[in-house]
Amino acid sequence: MTTLQLQNIVKRYKSQVVLDNLSLDVADGETLVLFGPSGAGKTVLLRLVAGVIEPDEGRVIIGGEDMTDVDAEHRGIGMAFQNFALFPHMSAFDNIASPLTATRSSKEAIVAGVGKVAKLLKIDHVLSHHPKALSNGQKQRTALARALVGSPPVLLLDDPLRNVDAKLRFEMRLELPRLLAAQGATVVYVTQDYKEAMALGDRIAVMAKGRIRQIGTPEDIYNAPADIEIARLFGDPTINLLDVTPKAAGAGIDVELSGVKVALPHLPASLAGRSLVIGIRPETLHFVEAGTPGAIPVEVEAETPLNEKTVTLVRVSGGREVLVSRPAGTPGPVAGTAHIAVDGATTFLFDKETGQRVAAAGQSAKTQGAAA
Amino acid sequence: MATVAKAARSGSGFKISKRALPYVLSLPALLVCIGILIPFFTAVVYSFQRYRLSQPYARKWNWGENYLTFLTDPGFWNTLKVSLSYAVITVGLELLLGLGIALLLQRRSTINNFVSIMLLLPLMTAPALAALMWKLMTNPGFGILSYLLSLVGIDNFRWASSPDTALLTVVLVDIWVYTPFIMILLLAGLRSLPTQPFEAAALDGVPRSFVFFRITLPMLTPYILTATLFRLLDSIQQFDIIYAMTQGGPGDTLTVFQVEAYLNFFQSTNVGRSAALMIILWAITYTLSNVFIKHWLRLRERARGEA
Amino acid sequence: METTSALEKVLRGVALTLVVLFFMFPIVWIFLMSFQTNETILSIPPSVIFTPTLENYQALITGKLQTASGTLDIAFMKNLLNSVFLSVSSVAIALVLGVPAAYAFARHKFRGSEDIAFTLLSFRFAPPLLVLLPLTQYFQWMGLSNTYIGLIWVYQLICLPLILWIVRGYFEDISADVEYAYRIAGHSWFATFRKIALPLAGPGIAAAGLLAFIFAWNNFVFALVLASADKQPVTVGALAFVTASGIQYGQIAAAIVLSITPTLALALYAQRYLVEGLSLGAVKG
Numbered sequence: 001m002t003t004l005q006l007q008n009i010v011k012r013y014k015s016q017v018v019l020d021n022l023s024l025d026v027a028d029g030e031t032l033v034l035f036g037p038s039g040a041g042k043t044v045l046l047r048l049v050a051g052v053i054e055p056d057e058g059r060v061i062i063g064g065e066d067m068t069d070v071d072a073e074h075r076g077i078g079m080a081f082q083n084f085a086l087f088p089h090m091s092a093f094d095n096i097a098s099p100l101t102a103t104r105s106s107k108e109a110i111v112a113g114v115g116k117v118a119k120l121l122k123i124d125h126v127l128s129h130h131p132k133a134l135s136n137g138q139k140q141r142t143a144l145a146r147a148l149v150g151s152p153p154v155l156l157l158d159d160p161l162r163n164v165d166a167k168l169r170f171e172m173r174l175e176l177p178r179l180l181a182a183q184g185a186t187v188v189y190v191t192q193d194y195k196e197a198m199a200l201g202d203r204i205a206v207m208a209k210g211r212i213r214q215i216g217t218p219e220d221i222y223n224a225p226a227d228i229e230i231a232r233l234f235g236d237p238t239i240n241l242l243d244v245t246p247k248a249a250g251a252g253i254d255v256e257l258s259g260v261k262v263a264l265p266h267l268p269a270s271l272a273g274r275s276l277v278i279g280i281r282p283e284t285l286h287f288v289e290a291g292t293p294g295a296i297p298v299e300v301e302a303e304t305p306l307n308e309k310t311v312t313l314v315r316v317s318g319g320r321e322v323l324v325s326r327p328a329g330t331p332g333p334v335a336g337t338a339h340i341a342v343d344g345a346t347t348f349l350f351d352k353e354t355g356q357r358v359a360a361a362g363q364s365a366k367t368q369g370a371a372a
Numbered sequence: 373m374a375t376v377a378k379a380a381r382s383g384s385g386f387k388i389s390k391r392a393l394p395y396v397l398s399l400p401a402l403l404v405c406i407g408i409l410i411p412f413f414t415a416v417v418y419s420f421q422r423y424r425l426s427q428p429y430a431r432k433w434n435w436g437e438n439y440l441t442f443l444t445d446p447g448f449w450n451t452l453k454v455s456l457s458y459a460v461i462t463v464g465l466e467l468l469l470g471l472g473i474a475l476l477l478q479r480r481s482t483i484n485n486f487v488s489i490m491l492l493l494p495l496m497t498a499p500a501l502a503a504l505m506w507k508l509m510t511n512p513g514f515g516i517l518s519y520l521l522s523l524v525g526i527d528n529f530r531w532a533s534s535p536d537t538a539l540l541t542v543v544l545v546d547i548w549v550y551t552p553f554i555m556i557l558l559l560a561g562l563r564s565l566p567t568q569p570f571e572a573a574a575l576d577g578v579p580r581s582f583v584f585f586r587i588t589l590p591m592l593t594p595y596i597l598t599a600t601l602f603r604l605l606d607s608i609q610q611f612d613i614i615y616a617m618t619q620g621g622p623g624d625t626l627t628v629f630q631v632e633a634y635l636n637f638f639q640s641t642n643v644g645r646s647a648a649l650m651i652i653l654w655a656i657t658y659t660l661s662n663v664f665i666k667h668w669l670r671l672r673e674r675a676r677g678e679a
Numbered sequence: 680m681e682t683t684s685a686l687e688k689v690l691r692g693v694a695l696t697l698v699v700l701f702f703m704f705p706i707v708w709i710f711l712m713s714f715q716t717n718e719t720i721l722s723i724p725p726s727v728i729f730t731p732t733l734e735n736y737q738a739l740i741t742g743k744l745q746t747a748s749g750t751l752d753i754a755f756m757k758n759l760l761n762s763v764f765l766s767v768s769s770v771a772i773a774l775v776l777g778v779p780a781a782y783a784f785a786r787h788k789f790r791g792s793e794d795i796a797f798t799l800l801s802f803r804f805a806p807p808l809l810v811l812l813p814l815t816q817y818f819q820w821m822g823l824s825n826t827y828i829g830l831i832w833v834y835q836l837i838c839l840p841l842i843l844w845i846v847r848g849y850f851e852d853i854s855a856d857v858e859y860a861y862r863i864a865g866h867s868w869f870a871t872f873r874k875i876a877l878p879l880a881g882p883g884i885a886a887a888g889l890l891a892f893i894f895a896w897n898n899f900v901f902a903l904v905l906a907s908a909d910k911q912p913v914t915v916g917a918l919a920f921v922t923a924s925g926i927q928y929g930q931i932a933a934a935i936v937l938s939i940t941p942t943l944a945l946a947l948y949a950q951r952y953l954v955e956g957l958s959l960g961a962v963k964g
Binding site: 047051071072074077078083086088089 | 856860862867875
């Protein structure tokens with residue numbers, strides 16, 4: 001059982017607080033993705049777990065044991081760095097073997113161990129090369145192999161796909177979950193790429209300014225973002241955000257978009273009259289025939305393909321721009337006037353001042369259901 | 373896993389706490405140097421005493437008297453004058469020459485690189501030995517330089533043995549040894565300058581004198597300042613060349629600070645005056661070195677940034 | 680990018696020749712002189728064409744100088760050995776003390792580390808006689824005057840700041856992540872220092888050591904003040920030799936050649952690192 005717990009971690013550099021009373025639990029065998037913009041403190045957090053930097057306050061508990069004051073070499077952790085951090089004066093073999101030499105394994109065991117992980121990562125043909133002679137992709141796989149070779153119970157991966165090209169990143173995104181599952185390790189994975197986070201994480205912790213803003217499954221984060229910022233970070237194209245002031249409508253509320261009423265029956269009437277922002281994901285908007293109930297008239301401005309989607313930029317009356325996406329190849333509007341419809345149940349409301357999502361208790365489950 | 377970690381930790385033999393480690397690593401170097409700080413304070417004490425090695429029984433505090441007598445002591449003013457002239461003349465000439473040579477060698481070519489490496493040799497010659505070399509070359513009897521001067525009609529040029537030309541002679545040796553220092557620093561600076569401004573200027577047909585004074589010099593200023601301060605710090609303390617060449621003579625022609633202090637200590641055995649002289653020199657160099665370190669740090673950060 | 684006229688080419692050539700002549704001539708001339716007999720040296724006009732003789736070197740190496748008034752013992756070879764011993768030991772000790780300290784300053788920004796590093800640097804710029812003169816008295820009390828140990832200790836003033844600041848720069852150039860990676864792989868800080876930091880900073884450490892050797896070898900004032908004849912290095916020994924031998928110019932020239940050859944050879948060998956070393960790491964060559 002190797003769980004990982006961080007309790008009330010504080011880390012300061014000079015007067016700047018990098019980690020601000022941060023706590024986190026990672027279950028045994030779980031892959032937790034730390035997601036956030038650069039400067040959020042993700043890398044510092046990882047190094048703190050690895051033991052190469054010390055927290056100013058708080059405890060690091062690994063496998064139930066307090067490791068806060070334990071040196072890095074005794075923590076039983078494997079780590080892959082964003083810049084690979086290979087030892088430039090050693091061959092790929094010696095790089096990968098370094099965790100094994102530390103435990104004074106026999107020569108045969110080292111050769112077997114390195115051979116196995118190298119084969120798994122398809123770098124067994126370059127083991128005699130020095131890092132200088134390796135391609136970026138090979139460097140990245142060597143770094144990963146070095147982290148995996150000792151079968152550490154805790155694996156820390158610091159944005160390992162950041163510095164490799166798009167093709168390799170795509171391949172690795174497919175390979176990694178299988179690899180990590182085979183290891184059975186408890187994994188903390190840092191990334192700035194939301195798709196990577198969604199693809200790899202059992203859970204995602206969204207970090208900003210040294211704090212965890214939201215933690216949950218990828219579906220949780222996508223379907224119930226805690227605030228505007230998170231809603232904006234997850235989703236491509238970006239979520240549409242429009243200012244609204246809801247009116248009470250029975251038990252629920254109504255908002256008015258371009259003169260058309262959209263019902264939000266799942267949200268409480270107490271929100272009526274507040275200054276809010278409505279978030280509408282582009283894929284929840286649909287083009288409809290004129291005359292359909294709830295249809296909003298729009299001007300089509302531009303259309304662009306985005307991966308497997310087609311994104312249309314439209315302008316609603318009042319001049320506000322909205323993005324609509326639909327699966328590529330499905331029919332869409334031609335230039336000129338069109339109509340869109342909003343499913344109120346899939347929208348989010350955020351407080352305009354604080355950016356926090358406003359919802360009654362137990363609300364997120366319901367939203368989730370609606371989206372699924 | 374937890375038990376494994378525990379076993380490994382107790383297994384590691386000697387263990388230094390993480391916080392103590394840097395101190396443990398740097399302590400030996402510090403201890404060696406701290407021994408040197410004690411004589412520094414002793415020198416301060418001596419400088420406030422009447423202390424002659426020839427009359428140790430008469431040793432007593434005289435507070436600022438050593439310093440006060442300097443005000444009316446022509447010997448001291450001579451020392452100050454010679455030290456400053458020596459520093460300003462050598463560094464000034466070396467800067468001009470060093471900059472000129474650096475510009476001459478700026479383009480990377482086999483011959484230029486070879487010459488710049490050859491110029492390291494005078495710099496790596498011990499200054500005391502360099503003085504001896506020039507002493508042999510300026511010997512009035514057989515010295516090659518004296519002979520060459522006689523060819524152009526200057527007979528009996530007495531070099532270091534005449535008060536009129538002694539300063540010139542030691543300055544010449546200093547220039548021979550240290551011009552390469554300024555040259556290689558400025559050459560490194562010149563070669564690290566970005567090329568775009570020069571290409572743009574060449575395209576626009578800007579005159580080369582304008583390019584030199586408005587682009588090259590300003591961009592080279594940090595290097596020039598660092599090299600100049602570095603050399604000033606050394607030059608105002610020059611001892612080796614002057615002592616090896618003339619021992620401060622003839623007469624008191626070349627009694628710069630360190631030579632004067634040395635002679636005071638070992639010949640006149642006037643420890644108090646010697647110490648006071650050194651403290652004044654230290655005050656000058658301390659001020660200079662603070663300015664220097666500021667510029668040096670800036671250059672160093674730039675060099676690290678490029679690495 | 681620039682047009683070079685024929686005139687400019689000629690002027691540049693002339694200037695370059697003058698520069699090489701001025702800076703190389705003394706070395707070449709003394710070198711030639713060391714192979715001449717006193718008669719050749721004293722002849723006017725000076726002769727460039729002469730029959731080279733090894734008798735100057737012979738006299739220095741055997742330590743017996745034949746003069747008109749009889750045989751004179753010269754201790755020059757002893758001086759040369761002193762120089763080798765003092766410089767090698769000083770650099771060895773400075774490396775043992777300075778490299779770990781440089782590592783501490785580069786990797787651990789501990790309390791007071793910058794102040795200490797700058798204090799050490801400031802030793803490089805303080806007038807040496809300021810401490811040397813009182814030190815003669817301390818050394819007498821401690822029984823260190825005219826001992827190799829005392830000299831080697833004082834030589835740390837030259838070697839330590841140099842090694843500390845140059846090597847520190849090389850350690851700073853190593854990515855901290857590379858060292859972290861080795862620690863996390865399960866190796867102690869000492870293993871990391873030995874297997875990662877030292878090999879990666881190796882060229883820099885070697886260059887700093889060579890430079891420190893050159894500066895130790897070239898030092899004059901420390902030994903002048905603190906050592907008597909039997910412990911003196913060549914810099915002081917050669918000066919004493921000049922005074923003692925008077926007119927044996929050939930031997931003086933040979934002594935100078937023997938004294939400067941080691942440093943010049945090392946300088947040529949390590950020239951790639953000299954720029955950085957001379958500026959204490961402020962300028963990269």
